[in-house]
Amino acid sequence: MRNSPKLYVASLIMVLLFGPSHELPPFWPATTVTMTNKLGGPLLTVHCKSKENDLGVHMVAANTDYFFTFQPNIWKSTLFFCSFQWNNQVKQFDIFDAMRDQDDGYKQNWTIRLYGPCKLGKKVNCFLWK
Numbered sequence: 001m002r003n004s005p006k007l008y009v010a011s012l013i014m015v016l017l018f019g020p021s022h023e024l025p026p027f028w029p030a031t032t033v034t035m036t037n038k039l040g041g042p043l044l045t046v047h048c049k050s051k052e053n054d055l056g057v058h059m060v061a062a063n064t065d066y067f068f069t070f071q072p073n074i075w076k077s078t079l080f081f082c083s084f085q086w087n088n089q090v091k092q093f094d095i096f097d098a099m100r101d102q103d104d105g106y107k108q109n110w111t112i113r114l115y116g117p118c119k120l121g122k123k124v125n126c127f128l129w130k
């Protein structure tokens, strides 16, 4: 009996450390990533995936947005990569990379521009398409 609180804590830690992330209750709010078409006219086609999920193909008109919501895992390995197509262009970008993005809050906003995506915030962080 004396040991049971310790056992309880030990099993809790085991569950936290080794439980599969998608079955854990959410310990922190879900993250929403929003992408706004700022290409200056063209219709944008966005297709985002993670290792486990295919979020499908979405058509995003000029100056409108597409967003998705997910629960990042506790190991900072969550990765969502997207393809962006317009006119005859096809570009790829990791729109959520936990190592880069996980500490930037639960609402992350990007603008999709001709030269690359920009992450909004106190400091705007722009990337060039590869």
Ligand SMILES: *[C@@H]1O[C@H](CO)[C@@H](O)[C@H](O)[C@H]1NC(C)=O
Pocket (backbone or CB within 6 Å): 105, 107, 108, 109, 120, 121, 122
């Ligand atoms: C992203 O947009 C939402 C909705 O407009 C806003 O509440 C939030 O503060 C924005 N976050 C950043 C980091 O710009």
